Amino acid sequence: MSIIEATGLTKTCKSKSGPVHALAGLDLAVPRGTVKALLGPNGAGKTTVVKMLTTLIRPDAGRAIVDGINVVEDPKTVRRVIGVSGQYAAVDENLTGFENLEMVGRLYHLGGTAARRRAHELIDLFDLTEAGNRPVKGFSDGMRRRIDLAGALVINPKILFLDEPTTGLDPRSRLALWGVIKQLVTDGTTVLLTTQYLEEADQLSDDIAVIDDGRVIAEGTSDQLKAQIGGHRVVVALIDAGDAAAAREVLGRHGDGEPTVSGDGRGIEVAVGDGPRALQRVLADLGAAGIGLHDAGMRRPTLDDVFLKLTGHVADKTADADATDTKLEKVT
Amino acid sequence: MSAAATLPTWTPLTMWYSDGWTVTKRNLTKLKRSPDMLVFAVIQPIMFVLLFSQVYGGAIQVQGTDYTQFLMAGIFAQTVVFGSTFSGSAMAQDLKEGIIDRFRSLPMSGSAVLIGRTNSDLVLNTISMVIMMLTGLVVGWRVNSSFPEFMAGVGLLLLFSYSFSWVMALLGMMVKTPEVINNASFLILFPLTFISNAFVPSDTLPDPLRLFAEWNPVSSLVQAARELFGNVGTAPVPDIWTMQHPILTVLIGVSVMLVVFVPLCIRKFASISSR
Numbered sequence: 001m002s003i004i005e006a007t008g009l010t011k012t013c014k015s016k017s018g019p020v021h022a023l024a025g026l027d028l029a030v031p032r033g034t035v036k037a038l039l040g041p042n043g044a045g046k047t048t049v050v051k052m053l054t055t056l057i058r059p060d061a062g063r064a065i066v067d068g069i070n071v072v073e074d075p076k077t078v079r080r081v082i083g084v085s086g087q088y089a090a091v092d093e094n095l096t097g098f099e100n101l102e103m104v105g106r107l108y109h110l111g112g113t114a115a116r117r118r119a120h121e122l123i124d125l126f127d128l129t130e131a132g133n134r135p136v137k138g139f140s141d142g143m144r145r146r147i148d149l150a151g152a153l154v155i156n157p158k159i160l161f162l163d164e165p166t167t168g169l170d171p172r173s174r175l176a177l178w179g180v181i182k183q184l185v186t187d188g189t190t191v192l193l194t195t196q197y198l199e200e201a202d203q204l205s206d207d208i209a210v211i212d213d214g215r216v217i218a219e220g221t222s223d224q225l226k227a228q229i230g231g232h233r234v235v236v237a238l239i240d241a242g243d244a245a246a247a248r249e250v251l252g253r254h255g256d257g258e259p260t261v262s263g264d265g266r267g268i269e270v271a272v273g274d275g276p277r278a279l280q281r282v283l284a285d286l287g288a289a290g291i292g293l294h295d296a297g298m299r300r301p302t303l304d305d306v307f308l309k310l311t312g313h314v315a316d317k318t319a320d321a322d323a324t325d326t327k328l329e330k331v332t
Numbered sequence: 333m334s335a336a337a338t339l340p341t342w343t344p345l346t347m348w349y350s351d352g353w354t355v356t357k358r359n360l361t362k363l364k365r366s367p368d369m370l371v372f373a374v375i376q377p378i379m380f381v382l383l384f385s386q387v388y389g390g391a392i393q394v395q396g397t398d399y400t401q402f403l404m405a406g407i408f409a410q411t412v413v414f415g416s417t418f419s420g421s422a423m424a425q426d427l428k429e430g431i432i433d434r435f436r437s438l439p440m441s442g443s444a445v446l447i448g449r450t451n452s453d454l455v456l457n458t459i460s461m462v463i464m465m466l467t468g469l470v471v472g473w474r475v476n477s478s479f480p481e482f483m484a485g486v487g488l489l490l491l492f493s494y495s496f497s498w499v500m501a502l503l504g505m506m507v508k509t510p511e512v513i514n515n516a517s518f519l520i521l522f523p524l525t526f527i528s529n530a531f532v533p534s535d536t537l538p539d540p541l542r543l544f545a546e547w548n549p550v551s552s553l554v555q556a557a558r559e560l561f562g563n564v565g566t567a568p569v570p571d572i573w574t575m576q577h578p579i580l581t582v583l584i585g586v587s588v589m590l591v592v593f594v595p596l597c598i599r600k601f602a603s604i605s606s607r
């Protein structure tokens with residue numbers, strides 16, 4: 001049985017422009033000991049799901065079971081086995097990092113000695129020595145974030161909920177956090193994390209649920225999701241943007257569906273069934289037409305492509321920028 | 333988790349006590365680290381005592397007693413009523429800063445955050461009260477009653493502020509920002525404390541205001557404190573039950589506030605979340 005099971009979660013929020021369906025019948029199942037990523041753009045409903053599963057808000061309809069316990073009927077028992085780090089750091093600005101963690105330990109009822117011991121361990125683990133003995137106020141958002149993450153690990157939780165855990169972290173801290181998460185999973189912790197970073201979902205999770213408008217619109221491993229939109233993509237980078245129309249016509253002839261042109265007009269790509277074969281043909285035709293190339297190749301689709309295909313809009317500006325950066329490097 | 337298993341078993345009562353104390357300690361640390369609130373709680377009452385007793389005092393006549401004797405109970409009451417609003421703005425602040433979400437995701441007692449809040453504000457009010465009394469003694473205020481009566485007076489004022497803290501805490505959880513509660517409480521509490529018998533005998537007020545002042549619960553609190561400190565003059569006490577039995581009135585008011593607002597607060601707390 002899954003350690004997290006949610007069915008039909010619904011939540012409607014009031015807003016100035018009328019009711020907003022934060023969740024519209026969301027189903028989710030996370031097997032014990034796995035990492036599930038909820039992937040979706042801003043406003044998709046990720047935070048709302050996490051808040052429901054961690055007993056912070058009640059669903060209007062639907063049912064959520066965490067470690068065999070109904071979150072609405074017995075929230076306190078659920079809270080004993082979970083660790084939570086929300087989207088916005090929940091730390092006390094006037095306490096030091098150490099005091100924050102000790103307080104959390106006491107409120108998990110570890111007792112004073114164990115709470116202090118654990119706080120020391122976490123200060124080391126998260127490289128917080130600097131913030132350990134000074135009030136959190138005045139430290140960077142990244143530091144605050146790390147204290148909050150440490151707070152989620154004060155007990156070794158059976159289930160760890162992380163809402164956009166690496167948003168606002170510098171690359172080094174992000175890698176360190178990935179390491180911590182991977183270690184926890186090895187030790188048997190189940191993790192539910194949300195992210196807008198496609199790469200992160202790919203890196204960390206066993207399984208991805210793509211969320212949009214309060215619903216799961218696709219689910220599976222990242223490979224399965226990528227397979228859903230076809231085998232490969234052929235990508236070319238033109239020397240002269242003036243050739244774009246002609247090149248587009250060539251790619252369209254050999255690909256499945258419409259080729260897309262990137263922002264500066266020089267990058268063109270198209271989904272294809274048989275990658276190598278299509279690439280050969282495209283290159284031959286482009287050569288015959290005398291179109292000069294900077295680069296050409298094929299790549300596996302990224303989750304960005306998945307998102308675009310599933311929802312008809314890009315996941316997120318940041319994520320999109322990341323994808324453009326890495327596009328040509330990934331050409332194989 | 334292994335640590336939890338080796339501990340003496342927690343009962344709801346020990347948990348409630350321990351969690352309440354943990355949160356109280358957290359709030360007091362906060363008070364210590366950002367002393368502006370503490371300074372305000374100390375300076376403001378001193379200023380009020382000096383302002384009214386030294387500046388206006390000479391011009392205000394109270395039948396049968398000197399104005400400073402009459403004034404002090406009024407200032408005590410006003411200060412504890414205003415002091416309680418801190419519970420509201422602090423709850424709103426915690427909600428805004430997100431720490432409430434941390435508390436609510438922990439397996440702690442459902443009332444601990446509120447208990448901790450109202451406890452630490454009681455400490456703050458007690459400090460204010462001691463400072464005011466010392467200032468009062470300096471400008472000539474004297475207690476003309478027995479020690480037990482004096483203590484009962486202090487206890488009654490603090491009890492009122494404690495129960496009023498719960499009312500404000502509920503409001504604090506209902507507003508969007510701490511500023512709202514600060515402005516709103518000022519608008520409500522200003523007339524409540526000034527249109528009362530706190531600074532002048534209510535029979536000196538024009539008719540509509542006099543009526544308001546006589547039925548004003550703050551007037552009962554002031555009257556009760558005056559009686560217990562032996563500071564009443566010979567001015568006639570309005571012939572209304574609440575003013576004739578001010579101590580009982582305050583005790584009833586305190587009980588009603590606690591019975592109504594403690595459960596409301598706990599219920600509200602169980603459903604709040606930041607943003």
Ligand SMILES: Nc1ncnc2c1ncn2[C@@H]1O[C@H](COP(=O)(O)OP(=O)(O)O)[C@@H](O)[C@H]1O
Nearest residue numbers: 013014015020022042043044045046047048607
């Ligand atoms: N308390 C609330 N009041 C009004 N609207 C809300 C509230 N919480 C969430 N929403 C709306 O519900 C939708 C989903 O929000 P959220 O779960 O925060 O998305 P995500 O975390 O994926 O960005 C958004 O459109 C958001 O504006």
Ligand SMILES: [Mg+2]
Nearest residue numbers: 046047048087
């Ligand atoms: Mg969110």
